[in-house]
Amino acid sequence: MKKGLLIFLGILSLSLKVIAQENLYNETNTRKFGEYLLESGQYNFAVKEFERLNFLNPSDSNAKLNLMKSYRLSGNWEDGIRRSNEIFEDLNLIPRPHSIEYSKLLLTGRDWPRAQHYWETNKTLPSPDKALLNTTAEIFNSDFQKALEYVSLVNDSTNYLAEGYRSIIDRGLNGKRKSPFLAGFMSTAIPGLGKAYTGNWKDGLVSLIFTGGMAFQAYRKFNQFGANNYRPWIYTAIGTGFYLGNIYGSVKSAKVKNRKRINILQHEASDLFNAYY
């Protein structure tokens, strides 16, 4: 009798132990672990956890938001856009934080027409948000005129993002530009002069030495061997290559100078955007 009781108690205690064991993969633990992974910068693993959470509870709106964020931060924004289209019935009706996150995915992919179409059709984003997102897209598309049109739709003078964008757009529209045509023309006249005009006078000097040196050598060889010899033509061909390359390089140098000026403004815009959203 005693023996039977002991066996019964033993089995009972074992069963209780098994029942009391925690399931590590339940919804609560998955959420906790996913949030930990997201906070600790392990975005690829966070994607898997939030995918599991979305599978366990498809109505969990916060899990979907974190899933989109994990996709974006892990660098897989294309997958993030694809999955967003799959997990939401209608992207135009998703809550504002989700719309902002989806917009961030579209902005990361620099798909401006798609992003702007989304903001046009979205029904949950307030108008100032739509205007600011459109302004952001136009600034990064280097179209400051259109960006000005969009930012003028925001009338709130306390909105620091709109105010910051106005300053950036003003500098983008009125800043000094280098003319690629003028740089090319100057280098056509005197090799290297176009590069000097764009501020790269050292490269310009090297262009002048290369082109001038080849021209001088070609001239010498023509005088020495005449036009029926191959030697002067070799120098002429190389010199012509350097000359044409110098014109191309001057045009490119002016364009790069302009791009860098705009890139500085875009960096500033990126800082403001990421502080605001």
Add this chain to the structure above:
Amino acid sequence: MKYTGIVFLLLSLLLCGNSMAQSSGKRTNLYRNMLEDGNIKKTYWQAQNNQNELQTAFSGLFLFYKTFFSSQDLTVCTFTPSCSEYGILAIKSHGMIKGGLMTMDRLTRCNGLSPQNYEFDKKLMLLKDDPTREPLVPVVASYK
């Protein structure tokens, strides 16, 4: 007698040296083949996946230059990719005329006088100048 002693001493030292060298053989093996023997075959991905005859021809010229000229020299180009790699990449991505002009321009820029104009590759300690990539400012932060 004196010379016999000296010869005996030298022979003893030689034997001691040999036995010591044998005992430290394991350690010396560690340092063998540290330097390249020159027979390492390099592959250049830039010359692969040619789409047409022109690219194949230029890839051939590139490989010829890399095998017989560039291999005899140290790394002297200030950029990454190097000027020859830039040339083949430019021709492959922009065509012969524009790619050729880009290469001629690059040759004049390869002087190390204007490092402030380029990004710096800390691993290779060279300036970055890729013909296939235009630097873009990311819109959204990658940490938030």
